[in-house]
Amino acid sequence: MEWLSALAGLLVGLVVGVTGVGGGSLMSPILILLFGVAPATAVGTDLWFAAVTKTVGGAIHHRHDNADWQVARRLWLGSIPATLATLWWLWSHHRAAEKGGLIVTVLGAALVLSALFTPFRARLVARAARSDGGGLRRWQPALTVAAGALLGALITLTSVGAGALGASLLLLLYPVRLTPKRLVGTDILHAVPVALIGGIGHAMIGNIDLALLGALLAGSVPGVAIGSTLAARVSDRVVTPALALVLLVVGVRLLV
Template identity: 55%
Template sequence: MDIGLNALAGLVVGIMVGATGVGGGAVMTPLLVLLMGVAPNTAVGTDLIFASVTKAFGVGAHHAKGRVDWQVVRRLAAGSLPAAIATLIWLQSMESAGDRHGLIVAALGAVLLFTAVAMASKPFLAKLGKQRRLADPTRFKKYQRPLTVFAGIALGFLVTLTSIGAGALGAVMLLFLYPLRLTPAKLVATDLAHAIPLALVAGAGHLLIGNVDFVLLGQLLLGSLPGVWIGSHLGGKLPDNVLRLCIALVLGGVGMRLVST
């Protein structure tokens, strides 16, 4: 494996994670599978550990600025962590490693396409959430907590299976559920903070299954740790519309490539 190339990949993804909360799985896992030839289950397991360490550095910078809404993090984790454990048990119960590989590749493509659509629809969903919040605040708040837990369940399943969703999909879900409470900076920080325990639990399970390449992990972290620090200081300074559309196009293209394999 090319250490320089892997470190460069980690740097680019680290900057994306720090600045937008997106990229830990949505970019890194397809990159490992399509360009570096890493087995899908190993790519998912290694990326989950990579994401947990990388995002921890990003959250440190955001937490120091008071951007993390820990109550929202707890609500998401109440659904995502049990769902992650259940998904790991299901994956372990699959008799054939080949079955797992095929399932993960198909799921990667489908989740990337869904993520691309969700990101492209972000302004519409944000507007819809704000309208519902202002039209009937009592009813909206009544369902806000259980819907957040349910969102966590969906993220726990998707992240454990594909390592994708904690950043991109999580941010879109939170934007709809908390349109007034979470500013753009708080949205990124809160989404990152939730992704850490989820990635740790899911990554630990994949580690036990034998899906983590520690040499590759170390090389990726060489670039990602300085990258996420750079990205966390760029957050809020980059044009959101341009970033969102560019990322959505990239994810959609990669998703189509995986679905067609």
């Protein structure tokens, strides 16, 4: 079981490093569907997994100047308060959220949305770039904070939000400013403190499996390091459709 967990961590780490898609988009469903982990524990464990792997990936992207700190700070203004508010709600309604299937339902819906956004990101970017006038730039800070709040709540509740959804929102808001490399680096950088705060909160609630986390990290740390280094060499024409299909299938499986 431990070597399977390490292998899962390695594969997810590679995907995170290459595409910037959050580990929760793949790891939480893997833990729930294949390993039979309780949804809340899967989310809590995966948030710690994401915090460590994204710290490694974020450091590498920062070293290569692939991150926009101003955009990340705007996201944090919304995401960190939303993370704390979501943790408070989970603390108060923990059993109801798990028994009612809320976590699994929101997780499945987030994956389906991520899958639908992923293959159309290029078209969205082209359209947003053509209409990138002064009005959009004027509202960029406020809209970025709002996007951060949405992502913070989703990441804390389901460990999904960074990656496909986060990247799509950033592309719509900054179609010209964020190049593909800086998009991935900024998205990963933003997710680090959000995942860490969310992981601490879930640990206080009791939603974490330390043995499972150790096995996942054993594979993911080298995986995300390799993926971040290879990010510029992998063709989106192959990765994007395949990733969208996987997210769609897993999201639908969680919903049904």
